[in-house]
């Protein structure tokens with residue numbers, strides 16, 4: 001592969017990665033919406049966006065998916081995003 005071919009390959013590869021990344025972000029935005037405190041399951045599990053329990057928040061619960069965002073996925077509420085500072089009755093401490 002010549003230097004020019006390699007440069008062209010790297011340029012198009014990088015473009016492809018950006019496209020795939022942006023594509024997955026937009027798919028995620030459509031697939032997941034913020035969980036409402038009025039949702040039937042949320043009410044059953046007493047979910048709230050602001051935890052009433054000191055030291056127990058969605059961000060340190062073993063059911064949370066991901067980290068570092070204000071709104072994250074949760075195994076208990078598939079397809080919904082919960083607040084990192086939220087809480088529900090299913091909270092269990094994430095193993096260290």
Ligand code: SF4
Nearest residue numbers: 058061063074088091
């Ligand atoms: S199970 Fe409850 S406390 Fe744990 S992340 Fe999900 S909503 Fe938050």
